Amino acid sequence: MPMIRRLFGGRTERNRKSLPRLDGKSTAAGVSVTPERALQVAAVFSSVRLLAETGSMLPTGVFEKSGATRLPAMEHPIAPLLTYQANPQLEAGEFWAQVLGWMLVRGNAGVYVERSNGGMPTGLWPVAWTSVEPRRVKETGELVYKLSLDDDEWAPIREADGLVRAENFLHFRSFGVGGSEGLSPIGMARQSVGTGYAANAYIGSFFQRDASPGGIVSVPGVLKDEQYERLTRQWKDLHEGFDKAHQLAVMEAGAKWEKTTLSPADAQFLEVYKLTRAEIAGIFGVPPHMIGDVERSTSWGSGIEQQSLGYVIYSLLPWLTRLERTTNRLFGDPSVYLKFNPDALLRGDTAQRFAGYAQAAQWGWMSVNEIRAKEDEPPIEGGDVYLQPLNMAPLGSAAPPAQRALPGRQQRADDTAETPSPEELPSWIQRHFEAISAFFAEQGDRVLAALGVAPDASADDLIDLSADNEALTEILFQLARSLTSEVGAATAATLGGSFAVEETTAFLAVGAASTAANVNATTVEKLRSTIALKAAPAEVQKSAREMFDGMTESRARVLAQARVSETTNFASHEGAKQSGARTKTWRVWDANPRKTHQRADGQTVGIRESFQVGKREGRWPHDHRLGVDEIAGCTCRLQFNL
Known part of the structure; x- marks a missing residue:
């Protein structure tokens, strides 16, 4: 039995060295906190149930990355285990609920991976964490797991003596500060949980035995x-x-x-009980109003949609991300991954949803049938066509580039076109600024939260470059694609042609990824110098807060202006090229330009050729080939000629 193993087995030394254990430890309130007893506290049960049930109810999918493209991969042999039936006795939704429940209560969850003779996973079997003992092989440091199932548990364990290697065991950890196990939220906050249990018991006995007259x-x-x-x-x-x-x-x-x-003492005790509910909600990162504590105001937003958004982003997503990253080990391929879809929790009211759908259809990234599918409506004939903003024609219906500017076409307005300046696109600068600033703010919140737990953490530990690069790449790519679609179409229309934005997607994706990597690498370097002050934790947090505050303002605005300038030049160049422009001319718009740019003024080259600017060559202003010295602060434009 697990209890006997804890008393006589080999786990005593490991637990003695770890942070406070979950089982058998009394608190200042005189209560020994165990999972079963903790779940009798209404706030604990409500928090665990809320996170486990909302996480397990979400749709899950398996996808494959190919460059900037994300495609469904539901035909993958492992996909049914994660989305439909984890094993013959357990459907996928209940599987995820059990895994989340163990993580929330014990800080760890274990899943045994049943494999076929060919090594392919055929079943996922949750194992109670009280039946698991992590061990390390002294010679190699390899992590293995000793599984000793209780009488009411079963899993098709093939390994001798229940010693399972890491590739056959998924170990889901909650937050931790080292070691092979995550920390139990209940174990680390046993004082608050014990106080809540004692308060609940006291209130019950108060009403049972109270003889106070009314x-x-x-x-x-x-x-x-x-x-x-x-x-x-x-x-x-x-x-x-x-x-x-x-x-x-x-x-x-x-x-x-x-x-x-009530006596002052009894009244004060009831206030302690109410305060404990809010503290327990904070332990699990759950907004108090979602577990019934509505006495205090909430900063999670004023409407149901905003409150749901705050819950998903700050409470649920960290747990889902841990599930996804651990589960992805099953695929053995970094391009294939599991994804939970929280959109079902973020649905706004009818007017807001339809406004979002209209924008998605207008900008060509959702078809009518995709929109109808989200509303559980059947597809319609012709509903798979994507539209583009210029004239809402079917996407890709434009003539090939060589035929888009044939002489004598009626829609031709002029023989030349110019690149718009960033000053002519203030809404796009503001849109870029808001999105980038929000990314920096969220990144800063995560860093400060981590510093609050581990004040001596390094910059590399505080920022997950892989995840942040992916997130920022997606933000920059979507902005660049929309801006390119608008500017490219406008330039093409001026020259009497049309523009297909999908022909630029690959370039935009690479540019967004490169910019995101550079930005986040700079952030890590800046954070490294900011927190390496050998100062008190409060001073380190203050320095980090000031750093990110500056990033959300000045750095975000500079980056927004640079991205708009770079994308605008590229988009107008592509719009002109697709419309059949034959040459382009460099034009200086600064009253006091660089000497290299002044010498380039009036230089005309073929549409596919490069300009000579100083010692470098570039296809348009802000082309990365020109280098930082020639790009920074540049206001030059291009003139395109048919």
Whole structure:
């Protein structure tokens, strides 16, 4: 049995060296906190149930990355285990609920991977963490797991003595500060949980044994037995029962009524109980109002949609991300991954959803049938066509580039076109600024939260470059694609042609990824110098906060302007090229330009050729080939000629 193994087995030394254990430890409230006892505290049960159930109810999917493209990979042989049936006895939704439940209560969850003779996973079997003992092979440092199943557990374990290697065991960890196991939220906050349990027990016994009267009738002198019985009977007949409340009370012989209240100590204890609920909600990162504590104001937003968004981003997503990253080990291929879809929790009201759908259709990244599928409506004929903003024609219906500017076409407006300046696109600069600033702010919040737990953590530990690069790449790519679509179409229309934005997707994706990697690498370097002050934790946090505050303002604005300038030049160049422009001319718009740019002014080259600017060559202003010295602060534009 697990308890016997803990008493006589080999786990005592490991637990003695670890942070406070979950089992068998008393608290200042005189309560020994165990998982079963902790779940009897309403706030603990509500928090665990909320996170486990909302996480397990979300749709899951398996996808494959190919460059900037994400394609469904539901035909993968492992996909059914994660999305439909984890094993013959357990469907996928209940599987994820069990895994999340163990992580939330014990800080760890284990899943045994059943494999076929060919090594392919054929079943996923959750194992109670009390039946798992992580071990390390001294010679190699390899992590293995000793599984000793209890009587009511079963899994098709093939390994001798239950010693399972890491590739056949998924170990889901909650937050931890080293070691092979995650920290139990309940174990680390046992004092608050114990106080909550004691408060709950005290309140129950208070109502069970309390003999405090609701009020007192006092009379001068001493009543005879007959007078006492008459007064008591008369008072009950007139006022006892909810249907007789607030009736007129007639007092005689100098009798007076005095209402009693809770003692100050009892009233204060009830306040402690209420405060403990909010503390327990904070342990699990759950907004108090979602577990019934609605007495205090919330900063999670004013509407249901905003509150749901805050819950998904700050409470649920960290747990889902841990599930995804650990599960991805099953695929053995970094391009294939599991993804939980929280969109079902973020649905706004009808007007907001339809406004979002309209924008998605207008900008060509969702078709009518994709929108109808999200509303559980059947597809319609012709609903798989994507539209583009210029004239809402079917995407890709434009003529080939060589035929887009044939002489004599009626829609041709002019023989030349110019690149718009960033000043002519203030809304795009603001849109870039807001998105980049929000990314920096969220990144800063994560860093500060991590510093609060581990004040001596390094910059590399505080920032997950892989995840942040992917997130920022997606933000920059979507912005660049939309801006390119607008500017490219406008330039093409000026020259009498049309523009297909999909022909630029690969270039935009590479550029976004490169910029994201550079930005986040710079952030890590800046953070490394900021927190390496050998100062007190509070001063380190203050320095980091000031750093990210500056990034959300000045750095985000500079980056926004640079991205708009670079993308605008590229988009107008592609729009002109697709419309059949034959040459391009470098134009200087600065009253005091660089000497290299002044010498390049008026230089005309073929549309596919490069300009000579100083000692470098570039296809357009802000082309990365020109180098930082020629790009920074540049306001030059291009003129395109048919």
